[in-house]
Every structure is written in C-alpha cells, then in structure tokens.
Amino acid sequence: MFSEISTTDLVTQISRQITEAIVTGRLKPGTRLTELQLSREFGTSRAPVREAARLLESQGLVVFSPRRGFFVRTLTAVDLRDIYELRIGLELHAASLALERIGQAEVAGLERQIEKLYRLADAGSAESQIFEDFAFHRMLCAASHNTRLVKVYDELATEMRAGITLIGKLYDDPHRIAETHEPIVAALKKGDRKELLEALRDHITVAQEAVVALFHRIEKDDTDAQNGPVWHCG
Amino acid sequence: MFSEISTTDLVTQISRQITEAIVTGRLKPGTRLTELQLSREFGTSRAPVREAARLLESQGLVVFSPRRGFFVRTLTAVDLRDIYELRIGLELHAASLALERIGQAEVAGLERQIEKLYRLADAGSAESQIFEDFAFHRMLCAASHNTRLVKVYDELATEMRAGITLIGKLYDDPHRIAETHEPIVAALKKGDRKELLEALRDHITVAQEAVVALFHRIEKDDTDAQNGPVWHCG
DNA sequence: AATTGTCAATTTGTCGACAATCGGCACCGC
DNA sequence: GCGGTGCCGATTGTCGACAAATTGACAATT
Numbered sequence: 304m305f306s307e308i309s310t311t312d313l314v315t316q317i318s319r320q321i322t323e324a325i326v327t328g329r330l331k332p333g334t335r336l337t338e339l340q341l342s343r344e345f346g347t348s349r350a351p352v353r354e355a356a357r358l359l360e361s362q363g364l365v366v367f368s369p370r371r372g373f374f375v376r377t378l379t380a381v382d383l384r385d386i387y388e389l390r391i392g393l394e395l396h397a398a399s400l401a402l403e404r405i406g407q408a409e410v411a412g413l414e415r416q417i418e419k420l421y422r423l424a425d426a427g428s429a430e431s432q433i434f435e436d437f438a439f440h441r442m443l444c445a446a447s448h449n450t451r452l453v454k455v456y457d458e459l460a461t462e463m464r465a466g467i468t469l470i471g472k473l474y475d476d477p478h479r480i481a482e483t484h485e486p487i488v489a490a491l492k493k494g495d496r497k498e499l500l501e502a503l504r505d506h507i508t509v510a511q512e513a514v515v516a517l518f519h520r521i522e523k524d525d526t527d528a529q530n531g532p533v534w535h536c537g
Numbered sequence: 538m539f540s541e542i543s544t545t546d547l548v549t550q551i552s553r554q555i556t557e558a559i560v561t562g563r564l565k566p567g568t569r570l571t572e573l574q575l576s577r578e579f580g581t582s583r584a585p586v587r588e589a590a591r592l593l594e595s596q597g598l599v600v601f602s603p604r605r606g607f608f609v610r611t612l613t614a615v616d617l618r619d620i621y622e623l624r625i626g627l628e629l630h631a632a633s634l635a636l637e638r639i640g641q642a643e644v645a646g647l648e649r650q651i652e653k654l655y656r657l658a659d660a661g662s663a664e665s666q667i668f669e670d671f672a673f674h675r676m677l678c679a680a681s682h683n684t685r686l687v688k689v690y691d692e693l694a695t696e697m698r699a700g701i702t703l704i705g706k707l708y709d710d711p712h713r714i715a716e717t718h719e720p721i722v723a724a725l726k727k728g729d730r731k732e733l734l735e736a737l738r739d740h741i742t743v744a745q746e747a748v749v750a751l752f753h754r755i756e757k758d759d760t761d762a763q764n765g766p767v768w769h770c771g
Numbered sequence: 772a773a774t775t776g777t778c779a780a781t782t783t784g785t786c787g788a789c790a791a792t793c794g795g796c797a798c799c800g801c
Numbered sequence: 802g803c804g805g806t807g808c809c810g811a812t813t814g815t816c817g818a819c820a821a822a823t824t825g826a827c828a829a830t831t
Contacts, residue, residue, distance in 0.1 A: 312603045313784080314591070337812070348786045349813090350584065357548070357588050361595045363688075369546045370792060370813060385685040392630025392686070400622070451619040452626070454597075455689055547814075571782065582816045583783090604783060604822055 317345055318355035325364050325375055326461055328468040332377035336365060362458050364465065378466050380518035386462050387511035393456055394444060394507060395500050398487075401446035402496055409446045410492060416442060417484045424477035432477055433467060439484060463514075470517050483509070551579055552589035559598050559609055560698040566611035570599060596692050598699065612700050614752035620696050621745035627690055628678060628741060629734050632721075635680035636730055643680045644726060650676060651718045658711035666711055667701060673718060697748075704751050717743070 321341070324330040336356060338349040345352065356373045359365045365373045378386075401409075416439045423432040437460050444456045474480050483506050490499035555575070558564040570590060572583040579586065590607045593599045599607045612620075635643075650673045657666040671694050678690045708714050717740050724733035 339812070350587075350785060353584075353813090354588055354591050358591055358595055361592055363685075371794095372813065382685070385683045388634070388683055389630075389686045389689065392626060392633075396623075396626025396630070449619045449622055451597075451616070451693075452623045455623065459685075573782070584815060587783095605824095606783065 313347060313351040314354045314358070317341075317347070317351055318358045320345070321355060321359060322362075322364060322461060325359075326464040326468055330375050332375050332469070334375045336373040336375065338372070363462055376465075378462070378469075378518070380515050380522055382462075383466050383518050384511070384515050386459060386466070387507065387514065390456075390459055390463070391504060391507050391511075393452065393459065394440060395503055397444040397447040397449070397452055397456070398491070398499055398503050399496060400449060400452075401443060402491065402494060402499065404448045405446040405491065409442070410488070413439065413442055413446075413488050413491070417481060417488065420481035420484065421478070424481050427477070429477065432480060433464075436480060437464065443487070466514060466518070469521075470514065474513075547579075547581060547585040548588045548592070551575075551581070551585055552592045554579070555589060555593060556596075556598060556695060559593075560695055560702055562702040564609050566609050566703070568609045570607040570609065572606070597696055610699075612696070612703075612752070614749050614756055616696075617700050617752050618745070618749050620693060620700070621741065621748065624690075624693055624697070625738060625741050625745075627686065627693065628674060629737055631678040631681040631683070631686055631690070632725070632733055632737050633730060634683060634686075635677060636725065636728060636733065638682045639680040639725065643676070644722070647673065647676055647680075647722050647725070651715055651722065654715035654718065655712070658715050661711070663711065666714060667698075670714060671698065677721070700748060700752070703755075704748065708747075 321330070321336070330336075338352050338356070341352045341356075342349045356365060357367070360367045360373065364376060366376050367373050416435065419435050420432060420439070423435060441453070441456065441460065444453050447453070486502040487499065487506060490502050555564070555570070564570075572586050572590075575586045575590075576583045590599060591601070594601045594607065598610055600610050601607050650669065653669050654666060654673070657669060675687070675690065675694065678687050681687070720736040721733065721740060724736050
C-alpha cells in the first residue's frame with residue numbers, strides 16, 4: 304500500500320554510485336580504489352565503503368586483492384565473449400519461457416519500448432538509446448516471470464554496459480538498432496518459438512561479434528604500443 | 538612453485554563457514570543472524586562478519602533488512618521452481634558449448650565421476666553422493682570453458698543444496714542417481730546435440746519436479762498447522 | 772479485552788584508532 | 802653498473818566505542 308520509506312542505506316548508495324562511475328567510464332579499468340579516498344569522496348568512514356566494494360566484487364565489477372585493495376576490473380575480449388555467450392543462453396531461455404507466460408500488457412510494453420528506440424534514434428542521443436536498448440532486453444527477460452533469471456541478467460547487463468562504454472558506440476545507424484528489435488517481438492506475438500530464438504540469437508550475436516572484435520583490436524593496440532594503457536582516475 | 542600461503546582473509550573464511558552452515562541445514566531458514574553472536578562465535582569483531590554477511594546476501598543465501606539485520610533466506614516452492622528452471626537454461630547451454638569444446642581429459646573426468654557415484658551408492662553414503670552429484674554437473678558446466686557461466690552455476694548450486702538439505706533425500710534408489718548420468722555422457726561422446734539436450738533436460742526436470750513438489754507439501758503443512766515453522770538456531 | 776503509549780534492553784550503523792603489511796626508494800656490496 | 806637489502810610512507814585488516822533505531826514487554830486508557 305504505502306511505498307517503502309526509501310532509506311536506502313549508505314552501503315547501497317555508495318555501491319550504486321561506484322557502479323554508475325564504472326559503467327559510464329568515469330572510473331577506468333585498472334584504477335585502484337583506495338578506501339580512504341572513496342570515503343573522503345562520499346563523506347563517510349571506510350567501513351561502508353569496504354562493504355560496498357565487496358558487493359561490487361561479487362558482481363564482478365571490481366576485483367579484490369587481499370592486502371592490496373580493490374581495482375576496477377579490466378574486461379578482456381575473452382571476458383566479453385563469455386559474457387555475451389552466457390547472455391545468449393540466458394536470454395533465449397527467458398524468451399522461450401516468456402512465450403508461454405507473457406501477458407498482453409508486457410507485449411505492449413515491448414512495442415512501446417521499440418518506439419522509444421526510434422524516437423531516440425531521431426533525437427540522436429546515442430547514450431540514452433543504449434540505455435533503453437538494455438531496458439528492452441530486460442523487459443523481455445522479465446516476461447519469463449522468473450525473478451532469479453532476471454537477477455542474473457541484471458548483473459550481466461552491468462558488465463556489458465561497462466564493456467560497451469569503453470567502446471563508445473556500437474552501431475553506425477541508430478535506426479538499425481530500433482529495427483533489429485522488431486522481428487523479436489513479431490515472432491513473440493506469432494508464438495513462433497523457432498523464429499523467436501533465431502531472431503534473438505542473431506540479434507545478440509551481432510552485438511557480441513562487434514564488441515569482441517573491438518576488444519581484440521584494443522588489446523592488440525595496447526600490446527603494440529609498449530606503454531601500458533594510461534589508466535588513472537581523473 | 539610454492540603453494541599459496543593460504544591466508545584466506547577472515548571475510549572469506551567466515552562467509553564460507555556460514556554458507557556451509559546454511560547448506561547443511563545447521564542454520565535453518567528464517568534464523569536471524571545477529572552480528573554480535575556471530576562475531577563471538579568466530580572470535581572476531583563485527584566488521585568482518587558484516588562484510589561476509591553482505592556477500593552471502595548478494596548470493597541470495599541470506600536476506601538483509603536495513604536496521605533489522607540478516608536472516609537466513611527461506612526458499613519457497615516458487616523460488617525452487619525458478620532456480621531449477623534457470624539451471625535448465627544454464628546447464629543445457631553449457632552442454633551445448635561443451636559439445637564443441639570439451640577435451641578428452643574432461644570426458645574421462647565425467648566418466649570417473651559417474652563411477653564414483655556408483656561406489657558411493659554401494660557405500661550407502663547419501664550425503665556425499667549428493668555432493669558428488671553436484672560435482673558432476675559442475676564439471677559438465679566447466680567443459681563449456683566459459684568461466685562466467687560456471688560462476689553463475691556455482692551460486693545456483695549452493696542455493697539448490699540449501700533447498701535439498703531441507704528435504705533430506707531426493708531419490709529412493711541411490712543406484713538410479715548414478716545411472717541417470719550415463720545417457721548424458723553417452724550423448725556427449727557421440728556428439729549428438731539433440732540427444733544430449735534431451736537427456737539433460739529430462740535429468741534436471743526429474744529433480745526439479747521432486748524438489749518443487751516436496752516444497753509445495755512443506756508449505757501446505759506449514760499453513761495447515763497454524764503455528765509457524767519452529768525456526769531457531771540450535 | 773483490545774489497543775495504544777512508554778520504556779528498557781538489544782542490535783544495527785558508523786566512526787576513529789591502531790597494528791600488520793605492502794610498494795617504492797635509497798643505500799650498499801659486488 | 803647492477804642486483805639485493807633494509808627502511809619509510811601509505812594502505813589495508815581489524816577492533817572497540819558510541820549514537821540511533823528496533824524489539825518486546827508492561828502499563829495505561831478507552
């Protein structure tokens with residue numbers, strides 16, 4: 304009845320802020336996260352920062368080295384391959400379940416989301432289009448009505464966002480992004496499982512190949528240029 | 538050269554111990570985890586306990602209510618359905634990948650594991666058979682050579698163990714457990730994807746239906762008997 | 772008798788402090 | 802010049818303490 308008094312505790316607040324900083328690229332991979340610095344930044348003591356950092360570690364956003372501290376995780380091309388590969392398994396399974404459980408309102412929501420993608424393509428706002436793109440796929444997963452699955456997908460999504468932000472943009476034509484979602488919803492409405500799974504797999508594989516290829520190039524460049532990547536928090 | 542000086546930090550140690558206590562049923566669902574009590578139990582201060590508990594929360598083993606503390610999560614029948622449903626998606630995807638990537642040594646490992654299951658069936662040690670059963674499926678997932686997938690599977694497995702422990706035993710005939718793994722490896726060796734996926738899906742679905750049905754009964758009993766479940770840490 | 776209000780005991784949230792440890796730098800012997 | 806060694810500042814690991822909040826019981830009121 305009444306909405307929760309949103310006294311989101313300090314730890315949640317801090318972990319969200321750090322997450323945001325990582326996925327938007329403000330904190331670059333490899334950056335050391337010193338507890339003292341973070342605690343000063345947030346105006347708290349070190350205890351909540353430590354707890355928040357540990358949370359982020361379990362989500363794979365930062366790595367923790369005992370007695371050395373926390374570092375923003377550097378994703379490799381192999382990591383990205385694994386992440387997208389896992390996403391394919393997860394999202395196709397979700398879609399398959401959604402086929403039997405999705406309601407009319409949810410289908411309508413997916414269609415509205417596609418229109419939103421078209422509008423953002425016209426507006427030329429690439430960053431928010433990426434955001435809404437993720438929202439579409441999350442809605443699809445949520446239509447599986449399997450909360451545990453959605454939770455895993457959310458974690459995966461933050462990792463993907465972290466990877467994509469490093470690249471900048473994924474597609475040349477923003478309208479194509481919106482378009483490529485149409486066949487998915489079309490198959491879903493038809494109730495055609497085979498078509499749905501194929502459309503989804505194609506859609507995700509395209510993204511996977513683009514991201515992985517770019518990461519391979521980045522890694523190659525990094526090793527070519529002898530100086531390591533210039534990762535430092537600004 | 539030298540094995541790691543296993544100074545696994547306190548937090549990891551504590552979280553492992555609590556996890557073990559939960560999955561073995563020593564800590565029953567709904568039990569409140571007071572920081573002071575735990576810290577006394579482990580002979581530490583509250584700080585490491587808090588961090589460990591937050592870790593467990595992100596894995597879904599305990600729930601956290603701000604200003605109220607940590608509680609051992611009570612799994613519902615719906616939770617178990619979701620968990621096993623997700624497992625099906627995850628493990629079938631892993632098997633599909635394994636088909637293309639598994640090496641001879643890994644196949645041999647799976648076969649040895651089945652033999653171990655037979656031996657444990659003869660020895661009549663049900664608990665360790667469950668443990669080795671999980672090990673088999675973990676090996677199968679690991680054969681996907683997708684570390685991210687294995688990580689998610691591990692988290693899922695601890696939740697499943699927590700659920701199964703509450704039940705006691707899952708099958709009547711321990712030899713059947715070992716047997717039902719044979720067709721999976723057989724299909725894997727033949728390279729027959731369709732057969733592999735069907736065998737796996739059947740195998741997991743059997744477990745899912747058994748667990749979910751038992752949880753439905755438990756929940757029904759709990760509501761029938763007006764007194765709530767007697768959850769207290771011994 | 773049921774509900775509300777009050778209070779004490781317990782527990783969480785956060786903090787600052789101290790010891791242990793790590794990384795880097797100068798120093799030393801070769 | 803170079804590799805090893807010992808020191809020093811910085812950072813983490815852990816702790817005990819205090820304020821704020823919650824719980825449960827008991828008394829007061831309708």
